[in-house]
Amino acid sequence: MGAIITLSLLGILVLYLGLFKAKSALLPVTLIGLLIALGFELALWNGDAQPLYNGMVIFDNFALAFSILCIVTTGLILLLSKAYFSSISNNVAEYYCLILFSLTGALMVSSYHNFAMLFIGIEVMSVALYILVGIRKTDFGSNEASLKYFLMGAFSTGFLLFGITLLYGATGTFDITGVRQYLIDNPQQISPYFYGGVLLLLIGLCFKVGAAPFHFWTPDVYEGAPILITSYMSTVVKVASFAGFLRLFSYVFVPLHDFWTPVLLVVIIITLFIGNITAMMQASFKRMLAYSSISHAGYMLFAIVALGATSTASIFTYAIAYSLSSVAAFAGLILVKRAKGSDQFIAFNGLGKTNPFLAFVITIAMLSLAGIPLTAGFIGKFMMFNTAMQDYHIVLLLLAVLNAGIGVYYYLRVVVHMYFKTEEGRGEAIILPLSFKVVLATTVLLTLVIGVYPECIIRLL
């Protein structure tokens, strides 16, 4: 709980700092606050996890692991923010404050123990984002993205809320243990409301994680939002939503496995194909990442469809691998966009020659996203596939493999542009600020370390 309180207070503090024009203090204060929050989470690790505050939240290792991942990823993204926010807006403090509030929501979603808390968490996380997406007030793309995200988000929240209501109607409780108990106690006569509730919750959550056919907002919103916000949305928000998703289905709805598995299977297959095939067509790196993030949502859903002992570990490993690579890729994109003014693939031409380090990091990130061994992404995919194999979803795996093959095509495209195509004209090296160097080196190092020795992560959960 310490972390959530710290982050909420930190958000307000940052807002005051902005009021008193202490711009240079914003980033250090935020990072220190994140470290404190991290400390609170680490202190609880392996502790005796009991539902707290009348069963509202629980800080078990599952919640803590995902919370830590969210905090660390946010920290990495904020390190990239130096000179970024001030270049696109005057109200820098609002950025930090909103991101912190959104992170608070993400932490609640990871550690909820009551449907009310899930709902509040998702709302806190999303409302901050609606503003962040549209924060470039004069930019049409940003405004459109914000409006789209808000409308879609409001819709999905409606579904979510209605689903929770139906569950309450059937069970008489908001507590997830209570709901679970209801399922165990009445295996035969489950109220039809309950089934409706499960489906609506599924739809609502699929909206949030951007799984097809509820993915329509993702590409436009990801494209319209400022790059840093996009990277935040596609990592932290997604990871937290998956944590919530997994807790709900692995803990509460397990007894109804046979009912929702077919639905989820269809969702996964559509998600994989739509994400990958559309990503293949893109000429913009940013849009490609947006579509590829849809397909990654599909892979992560594997762990939910095949619930088993390794589900948590595999979704966590996958989430780490995906977050690290995404942050590296978006960091590269920010630098390239700033230097060349474009986020198309051709802007990356000749980067292998002018900026070997940056090109190397982006290459490793792409290989990790594509799932090539010795990177964390491979371990994530390997564990996901392994989880699915435990239930013998062989056809699903075949389709997944087909999609992984398509994935290689578009991930390698940026590599092709960086190394094998030459830039027209001068081709100056992009100057990497220190904070970018730190972030890029950290992500690539972690990606390789987890890829070579994943035991350090897997053993955690």
Next chain:
Amino acid sequence: MNNLFILLLLPLVSALVLAFVKSSSSAKWGALSLSVLQLALTIPFLCQFVPDATIQFEQSFDWIKSLGIRFHIGLDGISLPLLLLTNALIPLIVLSTFNKTLKGNFYALVSFMQAGLILVFVALDAFSFYVGWEVALIPIYFICALWGEGDRIRVNLKFFIYTFFGSLLMLIAILYLYQQTATKDFEWQSFASLTLQDGTQRWIFWAFFIAFAVKIPIFPFHTWQPDTYTNAPTAGTMLLAGIMLKMGTYGLIRWLIPIAPLGVAAYGQLALILCVVGVVYASIIAFKQQDAKRLVAYSSIAHVGLIGAGIFAWNQEGMQGAMMQMVNHGISVIGLFFVLDIIAQRTGTRSLSELGGLAQRMPKLAVFFLLIIMGAVGLPLTNGFIGEFLLLKGIYGVGVFYAVFGGLTLIFGAVYMLRLFQRTMLGAGSPAQDAVLDIKGHEVVLLLVVAAFVLYLGVFPNGLLHLSEASVTQLLQQVKF
């Protein structure tokens, strides 16, 4: 010094070091000395190897304990020749680049690939095997696409996606087998001792077969190969043809056949037919090639087709022939591609119609070239003879017709190879090529080494056959169908 792990570690360290070397000459000398050191470290394994069927120099560490993954490596009579081949060819490949100006990153990629290849050949754990299998792909992709020519980007993307897709099918099969093992691990031993249902083995067969067939390549999975070989830089082609395709044939012997014998019983005949079709098909296309490099690329499909057929014949002669020929093909093909590279560099063309009469101007090269061609064609007292003879004898054991069609490779091979020699070396040359100089320096050294291997293995094949005999016999007894 018989720590197998060092053989894996040294190329990785070399890759790390070489990656930061900027100067071309220190990069190539560094790469050469490191690869020769690696070769020297391999010698103790050859000396201390006891040619029986056991797995020797075994090492096993926990890797990912929670998933039962171990880093388990070891050598037996089947993997040792390929390990030797890899470590012997890499110095030659490095040597072949000595007249080019390449930075350290090129040699770093070669060393990195070497580590992947070795891991494939020594892995006794399916996960380690898969990692090596994929890791070997990344550097060769960059080598071919960065230093290649022509339509290199498209061609290599096709190559990458083709092989990657094949490997993923294998990954599914590996995960399935993992679920079946009683001990929940990826050990080769546990996989090989599974007794699976007939229907299961059939799809397992295809999952593995496609992965290996793409790599080898076996007809009709070969479409990436001619383009990739032709457009790659010579060192890349040597890596691809000399060593990398042996990953596929080795995989057939080590993984596919022991794991899915019933699948092989059902489809082995079909696979054999595909191999033989590949032999005939590639030979016929090789007749018509104008580009010398492309001609050798197609000849390679024909040769490995015969190796594949020998493996699927699954008898002593066929298997021993395959083992022998895997090594022979590696040596011959490196020699051939190197000769073609020299010709292309001196004359500026690889087109047979523009070449001719080079024997007068480059007599030394002509002698080596002829000798290597003899080896590739399979003339007695050269290395190719014993291998092809054993292969055909093995295939004959399965059916006369297979042997007849497979045997065409000898005749066809002689036709297109001698045509290659005639068109480049004999006849009247164009006046533009009057000034070309004969080979010298590192070129002579490389060709001498290749020629020595060609003759030595042709006269004393037993040294090599002896290594693998016991392991092959045991494998044949263990796995029957």
